[in-house]
Amino acid sequence: MRDFETIFSRTPVMAILRGFAPDRTLELARTAWDLGIICVEVPVQSPEAVEALAAVVRAAAGRDVVIGAGTVTTTDRVESARASGAEFTVAPGFDADVSRTSLALDMPYLPGxxxxxxxxxxxxxxxxxxxAFPASLLTPAWITAMSGPFPxxxxxxxxxxxxxxAQAFLDAGARAVAVGSALESPEQLPALAKLAG
Known part of the structure; x- marks a missing residue:
């Protein structure tokens, strides 16, 4: 089991591929990998999303990348994520049962x-x-403020x-940032590659 320290020591950027059909999810995952973003999260809010996760896991075989499941808000979703080959789980909030189940299945859990x-x-x-979610509403100042009492x-x-x-959040003390729609913006790709590198 790779922990988040290991994952994010390689790059401070994660890709989130939400709400796409499996083929488009795969296309964006490859875009992320080509940019040097080795960590990809696929939210699993629907059966099609679980299929997309499994497709990305299959495509990742033989690559030195890490694939996780997002929006894991129930223990059923944890089990579905594990069955699909996810290495970690992410949630918008915190749920102790989801945490316990994820860790019991050797998947690090990233609570919101x-x-x-x-x-x-x-x-x-x-x-x-x-x-830290939703980060754009919390702002970089929130990261700095929380780092005082919770170093x-x-x-x-x-x-x-x-x-x-993204850089403003990293400069404020965040250890990593996650991007989604930015991967569909060709003019942003060079800057994302620089962040990932």
Whole structure:
């Protein structure tokens, strides 16, 4: 099991491929890999999304990349993610049952947080890597503010991140950022490659 420290030590950028058909998901995953973004999350909110996740996992065979499942809000989704070959799970919030199930299946769990109380609760249960969501509404200043009382927290900023604002979150103390629609914007790809490198 690769932990988030290992995953994000290679690149501070993750790709999120939400709501696409399997073929388009694969196309965007390859775009991400070509840019040097080795970590890809496929949210699993529907049966088609689970198919897309499984397709990306198959395409990743033989590549030194990491594929995870996002929007994992139930234990059923954890099990579906594991069956599809995901290596980690991500959620918009924090659920102790989802956390336990994911860890029991050897998949690191990245819970979403947006308040000091949520950060403290997740840390108390052993989760140092946290998804700051929605990051664009929280702002880079939130990351800096949370890093004061919670220096052990490792934030992955998700939601509204693109090549124009990603560096501001990293400069504020985030350990990683996640991009989605930016991968469909050709003019942003060179900047994303620079961030990933």
């Amino acid at each position: 947080v947006a308040t000091p109380t949520e950060v403290e609760r997740a840390l108390s249960l052993g989760h140092m890597w946290l998804k 052990e927290a490792r934030f992955v900023c998700t939601g509204g991140i693109d090549s124009r604002n």
